[in-house]
Amino acid sequence: MKLVAAPSKRREGGRRRLTQAAAAAGVCTLLLVTAWAAAAQTQSYCTITDVKVKQLSNAVCVTLEADGAMRVEVDIFEYAYWSTALDKWILRQLDKVHFRLPNARSAIGNFVDISAYPVSYLALSIPSTSPEGIGLDCTLALYRPAGPGRTNVDNEQWDGEWDSDWGEEPAVRVMMEKSQDGRKLYITVTSDRYVEVGEEKLGVKAAPAEHWLSVTVNREGMLSIRALNADIREAIERISQLSGLRVIVDDAVEHELTCRLDEMPAIEALETIAHGCGVAVARLDGTYYVSEALPTEVASYLPSETATMPLQHLTASEALPLLPDCVLRYARPNSDGNALVATGPQVLIEKLREDIAALDKPGMQFSVRASLVEFMSEEEAARALALLVGSGNTEIGFDTSGAAPGLNFAVVDKRTSEIRAQMGWLQSHSNVTMATRPRVVVRNGEQAEVFWGQQRYFKFVAATWHGPETQIRSVNIGVRLRATPWGASREYIMVPVEIEANSLVAMGSGGVPTVATRRATATVAVKSGQTVVIGGLALVQPSIMRQRVAPRGVPSPLAEAMTGSQRQRRVREVIILLQVNAI
Numbered sequence: 079m080k081l082v083a084a085p086s087k088r089r090e091g092g093r094r095r096l097t098q099a100a101a102a103a104g105v106c107t108l109l110l111v112t113a114w115a116a117a118a119q120t121q122s123y124c125t126i127t128d129v130k131v132k133q134l135s136n137a138v139c140v141t142l143e144a145d146g147a148m149r150v151e152v153d154i155f156e157y158a159y160w161s162t163a164l165d166k167w168i169l170r171q172l173d174k175v176h177f178r179l180p181n182a183r184s185a186i187g188n189f190v191d192i193s194a195y196p197v198s199y200l201a202l203s204i205p206s207t208s209p210e211g212i213g214l215d216c217t218l219a220l221y222r223p224a225g226p227g228r229t230n231v232d233n234e235q236w237d238g239e240w241d242s243d244w245g246e247e248p249a250v251r252v253m254m255e256k257s258q259d260g261r262k263l264y265i266t267v268t269s270d271r272y273v274e275v276g277e278e279k280l281g282v283k284a285a286p287a288e289h290w291l292s293v294t295v296n297r298e299g300m301l302s303i304r305a306l307n308a309d310i311r312e313a314i315e316r317i318s319q320l321s322g323l324r325v326i327v328d329d330a331v332e333h334e335l336t337c338r339l340d341e342m343p344a345i346e347a348l349e350t351i352a353h354g355c356g357v358a359v360a361r362l363d364g365t366y367y368v369s370e371a372l373p374t375e376v377a378s379y380l381p382s383e384t385a386t387m388p389l390q391h392l393t394a395s396e397a398l399p400l401l402p403d404c405v406l407r408y409a410r411p412n413s414d415g416n417a418l419v420a421t422g423p424q425v426l427i428e429k430l431r432e433d434i435a436a437l438d439k440p441g442m443q444f445s446v447r448a449s450l451v452e453f454m455s456e457e458e459a460a461r462a463l464a465l466l467v468g469s470g471n472t473e474i475g476f477d478t479s480g481a482a483p484g485l486n487f488a489v490v491d492k493r494t495s496e497i498r499a500q501m502g503w504l505q506s507h508s509n510v511t512m513a514t515r516p517r518v519v520v521r522n523g524e525q526a527e528v529f530w531g532q533q534r535y536f537k538f539v540a541a542t543w544h545g546p547e548t549q550i551r552s553v554n555i556g557v558r559l560r561a562t563p564w565g566a567s568r569e570y571i572m573v574p575v576e577i578e579a580n581s582l583v584a585m586g587s588g589g590v591p592t593v594a595t596r597r598a599t600a601t602v603a604v605k606s607g608q609t610v611v612i613g614g615l616a617l618v619q620p621s622i623m624r625q626r627v628a629p630r631g632v633p634s635p636l637a638e639a640m641t642g643s644q645r646q647r648r649v650r651e652v653i654i655l656l657q658v659n660a661i
Contacts, residue, residue, distance in 0.1 A: 123181050123212045124148050124261075129190045129200060135273055138194045140218070140265040144182060147260030150231040152177040169244040171223035173395045173411075175252050177231075179214040193407030196221045196250050196399070197267050218252070218265065221398045221406060227251035227268070273403065289334070295320045300341035303351075310335045310355055314368060317344055328369035331357055356404075358382055358423035371408065371422040385427045388417045391440045400437050405430065443661040444563040444571070446526040447517040453510055453651040488611045489604055519661065523564040531556010534582065536591050553593055555582050557615065559654060568606040568660045575600050575656070579615050606660040615652040 124146030132139040142148075153176075190200040198219040205215050225248030228238030240247045249270035256263050289307035293316040296302070301320065305313055310333040318325040321344030333355040339347055348366065352359045358371045360382075371382065389397055394411030397418060401409065408422040409430065420430050518526040533552050540549050558578040565571040578597045602610055 122146075123183055126179070126182055126184045126186055126202070126214070129186055131192050131194055131197075133194050133273065137266055137268045138192070138197045140192060140197060140200065140267070142263040142265070144261050148179050148256075148263065149181045149260075150177060150179060150254070150256050150263055151233045152229060152231055152254060154226045154229055154234055154236060169225060171225045171248050171250075173220045173223045175218040175220070175224070175226075177216050177218075177254065179216060181212060182214050183212060184214060191407065195271070195273065195403050195406055196224065196269050198398075198406070198410070218267075219411075220250070220252075220267065222250060222270070222395055224248055224250035224252050224267065227253035227266075228255070229253065230255045231263075232256070270399075291316070291335075293317060293320060296341065298341075299344070301339070301344055301347050302341055303337060303339040303347060305335045305337050308335045310351065310357075313351065314348065317348055320344075323348070323366060324364060325366045325368060328367070330370050331368060333357065352423070353425050356426075371426060382421055383424055383427050384419065384421045385431070386412065386415075386417050386419050387431060387434050388415065389434070389438050392438050394418055397434065397437060401430075401433060441522045442565065443519055443521055444526075445517050445519050445659040445661055446528075446561055446563065447657045447659075448528045448559055448561075449655040450513045450530045450557060451510060451653040451655065452513070453653070486612075486614050487600065487602065488613075489602065490609050490611060491607075520563070523562065525560055525562045528559045529554065529556060531558075531580070534591070553580070553582070553591055555580050555593070557652060557654070559656065561656060561658070563658050565660070570603050571606060571658055571660060573602050573604060573610070573656075573658055575602060575610070575612075577612065577615065577654070579652070604658060606658070608657070610656040610658075612654040612656065615654070 124144040126142055126144050126148075128143040130141045130143065132141070184202045186202075188202050190202075192199050198221050201217040201219065202214045203217075204211055205213060225240075226236070226238075229236045231254055238251070238253065249268075251268050253266045253268070254263065255266075287307045289309075290305070291308035291313055292302075292304040293313065294302050299321070301317060303313065303317075311327050311331060313335050314325055314327055317323065323344050325348065335351060335355060337351065337354065339350060342350070345366075348368075349359055352368060356371055358369055360367045360369075369382075392400075393416060398406065398409065398411060405426065408426060409418050409420045411417075412419050418430075418434065420427055422430075513530050518528065520526045532555060534555050535550055535552050537548060537550050539546050541547075556579075558580075560576040560578075561573055563571050563573045576597070576599045578595065581594045581596075582591055596615070604610060
């Protein structure tokens with residue numbers, strides 16, 4: 079019989095307490111782990127897994143795909159997309175479109191090369207203020223500036239209808255729309271030029287074409303190559319076998335070769351095939367390396383070169399659209415230094431240099447000189463117009479639909495100096511005032527602006543949320559002329575003109591002014607040195623109070639009738655003289 083000592087009550091209670099303490103410690107550890115895990119990840123996110131590009135004949139469609147529902151934010155109507163020009167808010171065109179994915183991470187890196195006109199690339203970055211590294215700032219870089227189009231994302235819904243007051247409707251527009259499940263973001267960028275799209279880009283499989291290859295060598299070691307839709311890798315392998323050259327071809331090189339080369343040295347034949355197919359060849363330690371011209375790996379980076387091409391007269395956004403589509407993927411804009419940075423084989427770099435030198439030429443400049451002539455009566459204005467346009471060709475050319483009826487212009491062959499001499503004669507014989515401005519020199523297609531008048535300041539009391547508040551506002555009173563000359567020769571210069579006349583017609587209660595604005599637009603065709611005479615404008619000054627006092631000695635009843643006050647408005651007739659010279 080085996081005796082087993084029973085545990086004492088003290089030991090048994092100690093074990094029970096130890097077990098309870100261990101269980102409590104385990105629960106605390108589990109709670110700490112759970113709390114740490116919850117603290118480590120406090121928000122859900124999705125991952126950008128792929129970017130697909132589809133070239134259309136008149137647009138490029140970029141699709142961002144994610145493994146979950148992404149949130150997309152774009153600020154179309156924020157100040158970054160607007161500018162105040164000519165006292166109006168104008169929607170700008172940008173060459174870099176920014177948007178945010180606040181709940182996304184990237185599994186595709188931070189740079190996606192698109193190189194399909196008009197889209198250059200897509201850049202993704204994590205902002206420094208991003209919690210837990212979640213959130214992406216995205217930049218869609220374009221080859222030319224574009225305006226916003228139809229948008230349907232989380233924080234913005236816009237049908238894309240363009241308001242004429244925002245400026246000229248852009249030829250290139252960026253449209254964004256998120257799929258219903260939130261896993262895809264479609265970015266469609268319309269193009270200002272038509273692109274031929276082959277069946278391969280549309281996803282249609284073409285029938286296999288006939289192909290064959292023949293490489294022979296003569297007694298002098300010269301190679302003759304005949305190829306039709308042949309594999310470039312196979313052709314280079316044949317050249318290497320027959321000539322003894324050591325050639326290494328990168329795996330990314332995949333091209334079809336069609337050529338006829340007669341009795342050429344092996345190295346010359348290799349370089350000719352590489353240049354024709356757009357691949358790069360580099361020699362290192364007696365070995366020739368063949369790779370794609372655009373480096374995507376270290377092996378293809380070796381035979382490539384990088385060059386900076388400064389621009390003198392064009393901007394980077396203006397020069398890139400002038401290049402062929404096939405070379406756009408090799409060039410990138412450097413806006414800081416106004417230059418293009420190109421990476422590729424030497425023959426491509428040299429060809430780009432030649433093209434840029436041919437395109438980067440100084441454009442035509444225009445000297446815009448304008449004068450304003452004021453008359454105190456319609457008779458004086460009519461006499462001046464008859465004197466000025468007596469030998470000219472008078473035509474009605476302004477859009478006078480309701481806004482500014484009666485405006486007209488004349489194109490005369492007289493120079494401004496001759497016209498000013500005639501105005502000087504009128505000024506000495508009648509009440510005529512001429513106001514001139516220094517000439518404005520602008521580039522082809524740029525806008526020149528001239529303003530005659532003054533900026534008036536008014537103080538009034540406005541009702542605000544915290545009570546009445548005294549405010550000071552300014553109003554431009556006078557005539558504003560905007561001209562945008564453009565052309566390719568001195569023979570015909572197109573000059574879009576906009577006239578705006580602001581008159582202070584009355585002062586309301588509390589000091590609030592009433593301003594009347596008349597505006598008209600037109601486009602005139604002139605020769606260099608001709609003068610455009612614009613008439614039909616009238617400036618109205620606010621009503622003034624004039625006190626009438628009866629002369630002495632007039633009887634009392636008659637004196638009372640003659641004494642009083644009346645309001646009078648001052649009206650001035652205005653003629654504008656506009657001369658454009660090609661420099």
